Amino acid sequence: MSYFVSVSELLANYTNLLALEPYLYITFGVVLICFVALFIYRIKRNRKIVKDNVHEIGKVRYTNESNAITKEGETNLTYNTGDILLEINKSHTVSKKGLIKPGKYIVLSSNQNEKKFNMRVGKYVREYEHNQEIIVSEGDEVCAVNIPVILR
Secondary structure (H helix, E strand, O other): OOOOOOHHHHHHHHHHHHHHHHHHHHHHHHHHHHHHHHHHHHHHHHOEEOOOOEEEEOOEEEEOOOOOEOOOOOEOOOOOOOOEEEOEOOOEEOOOOOOOOOEEEEEEEOOOOOOEEEEEEOOEEEEEEOOEEEEEOOOOEEEEOOOOEEEO
16 A cells, blocks of 8 residues: 555546536535525524514514604603613512513612612612612512613
8 A cells, every 4th residue: 555646546536526626615605695594584483573662582572773762752662682671669579580581780770860779689679779789589579669660
């Protein structure tokens, strides 16, 4: 068995590769187009336009604008992806499979006129400030007391 390959054998193998090369490019192109089409389809399926500036993703409405005031001068809640709105006197239990998962959150006031608000985390009601960080653990009860609160 010889370790040396003749030039004619190399040229024969190279021409065989060149004959298959266009098919490889076409196959690669078709696969790439399928992946791009699937990606676009999944984005369109998960994002439905409800109004001009409001999108619904997974049954949660998000605004495109960061303006939190409506034309009438009232507060307009603006959400980012992953925000949780706590309604007044509606309690949520922190769990790994629940709406609120254990971890660190920033509490935001939904009313721009009130910078301080009351919230129940665990057993006790306490006063929190807008943009304050809280840490919740498994089994804690979280509830907004006087105004709706956003957990980010």
